[in-house]
Amino acid sequence: MIYLDNAATTKPSAKALERASAYVTEKYYNPSGMYKEGFALQSELKKARSVLLSKIADESAFELIFTSCGTESDNQAIFSFARRGNAVTTVGEHSAVTAAFHELKTRGVAEPRFAPLEKDGRVNVQALLDMIDEKTCFVSVMHVNNEIGAINDINGIAKLVKQKNPRVIFHCDGVQAYGKIPFKLSKDVDLYSVSAHKIGGLKGVGALIKRKSLQLPPYIIGGGQEGGRRSGTENVFGIMHFQYAAEEKFATLKEDFATLQEYRELLWDLLDKEVYTRLSAKEGTPYILSVAARGLRGEILLHMANDKGLIVGTGSACSSNAKNRYSKVILACGHDEKTADGVLRLSFSPQTTKEEIVQAAAILNEIGRELARKMK
Amino acid sequence: MEKVIIIRYSEIYLKGKNRGFFERAFETNLRRAIDGFDAELIKNSGRYLVQNFPEDQTEEIIEKLKKVFGLHTLSLAYETSSDMDSIFEAAKLQARTEGTFKVESHRGDKKYPLTSVEISKTLGGLLLDNAKGGLKVDVHNPSFTIRVDIRENGKALVFGEFIEGANGMPVGTAGKGLLLLSGGIDSPVAGHMMAKRGMKIDCLHFHSYPYTNMQAKEKVVDLAKILSEYTCGTNLYTVKVTHIQEAIHEKCKADLMITLLRRFMYRIAERHALRIGAQCLITGESLGQVASQTIEGMTSSNSVV
Known part of the structure; x- marks a missing residue:
């Protein structure tokens, strides 16, 4: 076939699977455990976090929160920051973003606005900027379009958006770009969603990369994992596999x-x-x-x-x-x-x-x- | 005191000499419905009782029974000894503490010391005293009713409401039909209606992969599964008509496509019905529902069978 x-x-990386298998067979502990075995996992997760982040961002300015998928990362970004006035995105987004934007209207939280595309699938930047005004609180533009493959100049767009309205929170769905496109995040990007299974990782693992100084309200509340911003016992095996797969992919x-x-x-x-x-x-x-x-x-x-x-x-x-x-x-x-x-x-x-x-x-x-x- | 489910049937009563045949089919279907549960079915003077089941399975058993055609009503009852103290204890469990009520009684055991009216009066009085003013009697329009049934074996059944069943006739008493199941809502409804008259149903689905997708076929499987809960199981057959569709497309006028394809589907269905011993074809055809469901189109399809 x-x-x-x-x-x-x-296809998930077999090599990564072999390397990560110990996290199922031996190191199956809860990373929140107070015993040495649990604590050891904390530091391994910390390392995975650092490896995955450093591939595309400056670790002193950004941090990474593990989630269950790209959709969750997108949803967390949107519902955490699009809370008043209007929110602007493009008509080219994945449904994880467009459906969430429509939901903003249903919940009466913010008015969604959708910028048109160029013929090749990139966002029409001028039209996007025209939609942004002093009431815009959130902008989301995808990095690589999942249907047609167009690449948006995310850093460039984020810079122009911030020039127009510096209070805007800028999010980017980077699911089809991470590990595939040479790229480093600029300071103008506040939030960036990634997913493991698009680059040889496993389904059920994603991450939201965020600017450190940005306060992220939690979307899933519970045991306070991920610094209180995303509760739920960490998917240690999936995360370690993500790290190994990403190492291979970025190499x-x-x-x-x-x-x-x-x-x-x-x-x-x-x-x-x-x-x-x-x-x-x-x-x-x-x-x-x-x-x-x-x-x-x-x-x-x-x-x-x-x-x-x-x-x-x-x-x-x-x-x-x-x-x-x-x-x-x-x-x-x-x-x-x-x-x-x-x-x-x-x-x-x-x-x-x-x-x-x-x-x-x-x-x-x-x-x-x-x-x-x-x-x- | 034990929880039991009373099962009543209605239309089967109208049958004459072959009533036994209908009752046997009904009983088989009831047993099938409670198969897998830790429960016992017994026949009891013109009705059935489900007993000896674990309390936490009650709802699930009732849901299953509600899908058995031929079943008129159900009641969840307490079976007690027939002395008034025990009946009162059971009635307390069924009664509300506020509102209006009445008591209806029935004596199967005509030697019971109280008449039906006396049973109702006595039990009603006890319930009134027990509610300490919260309850009132209203025999015309009560908010709930307590029913007592004195049986001949020294036991009484105490219950409240009637739960409506699926009614109709037991599946398996009116032959077998082949349902042309499309994936819409009309055909499963047609199958349900025929099963309600006692017909055993098998299903036939036509698809034209790769022109139709696998989700559509999956949906038909799901529909057949839902239908099978009412039809005491069913067999689903699928037939690929892609080559027929392509041949029609190649050789015939484009505007006859649907009519011609339907005629082929009916021909195939008839052959298959004969093979599996089905006595009729069932379709969800509904005049004027979609553009192709004209009387001319339907007559044309029917005429090949």
């Missing part, structure tokens, strides 16, 4: 970036242009190639590819259950419904091989032509 849905989730980040850029272009070169239109820009993440089989249904192609041993995505896996048939993100990029209906998201990992790319292209061409013939 060729797996090209790595933006949905990636080869630049090489992977270059290789996957090459593979993405190779795949696009091999695809039948009579069937497929490219949606992802060259400047986007090399981990995602979004294409549209105009006039065909992406979901049918997904099933056909599946039967031939190729796993692909149609959009964000988290939103494919939604009633809305068309991706809002694709429509927001200015594409019509016929294009939005035929979207396939092909997403890669460093484990993806050149042979798989060639085979995948052959399968996609075959099924695309077959379905086009049947649909005539």
Whole structure:
């Protein structure tokens, strides 16, 4: 089976699994325990925290809080800081952000505002800035778009946002960027969400990176773990696995970036242009190639590819259950419904091989032509 | 004093010489419903009693029984010895402390020293005294009713309310039908209605993967599971009609697609019904519900069977 849905989730690192296994079999203690064994885990978690944070941020200015997933990190950021006036985000966000923004309106907490996108999927920065006024309390812009792969210049945008209104809290959903894109957080970014399972970690582990001086009200209250900001017994095994997986991922980040850029272009070169239109820009993440089989249904192609041993995505896996048939993100990029209906998201990992790319292209061409013939 | 569940049936009473057949099916279905619980089912003068079950399973057992067709009403009762002191103790557990009430009594044991009216009067008086002014008698419009049933074995049943059952006829008494289950709400409702008349139901689902998704099929499995709680189990068969759909698409006029596909589905359904011994096809067709459900379309589909 060729797996090209790595933006949905990636294969967990086996090496990290081996290294972390002791945290299930031997060091299964509660890190809050007053005994030596529990305390030892505290310091190992501290180290994991530091490793994971130092990869993208200055440890003297930022800190990291473990959560259960990227969605939780996004939700905690939004519901903790979007509390009055208006809150601004983009129409390109993951549903973890958009649904939470709609909820702000339902709860009567803040007025949500959604900035439009450029054709390539990046946020229209000028339009975003125009939406920000003196009543704006919170802004959230994703780093890498999960459907189309566009990369937003987060530090640049955060700087402009703070210039317009310095009291704004700036959040970024970095789930598709962490461990994949060369990047360091600037001081203008207040909060940054990451997730383990997108880079070879396990599902059920995420983190919220925050500027140290920012007071974060707790979202889950209880035993006071994570400095009282996120209670619940720490997922020691998951966190240690996250650390090891991230170490592997960051060690080869630049090489992977270059290789996957090459593979993405190779795949696009091999695809039948009579069937497929490219949606992802060259400047986007090399981990995602979004294409549209105009006039065909992406979901049918997904099933056909599946039967031939190729796993692909149609959009964000988290939103494919939604009633809305068309991706809002694709429509927001200015594409019509016929294009939005035929979207396939092909997403890669460093484990993806050149042979798989060639085979995948052959399968996609075959099924695309077959379905086009049947649909005539 | 022991907690029991009284089960009453209604429509089966109307049956004449073959009433036994209906009762046996009903009893089988009741036993199936309480299978897996630590409970005992006994027949008792025109009704059934579930007894010897653990207290904490009461709600769960009642929920299961409520899904058995043929069951008219249920009551949660206390079974006591038939002396007035014991009846009073049981009644206290059922009675509220405020509001209006009445007592209804019935004697199966005609040798019992008190008449039904006397039982009601005596027990009503005891409950009134016990409530110390909180209760009042209202025989026309009471806020609750205490019911006493004196049985012939020296025991009495004391209970309060009637819980409505699923009614209808026991599944298994009116043949077998094949339900064309689509994934919408109409077809499971149609199946439920036929099962309520005693029909055993098997389900048939058509899909056209890869044009339809796996979630849709999963939903049908979930629907069949829910339906099976009422139909004493069911078999779900699925048929892939992708190749038929593609052939129609290739060879026929586009506007006849739905009608032609439906005709093929009906043909397949009829064959399958004969194979499994089903005597009819059940569909959730509803005239005018969706654009394709015209009388012409429905007649056209039916005419191939």
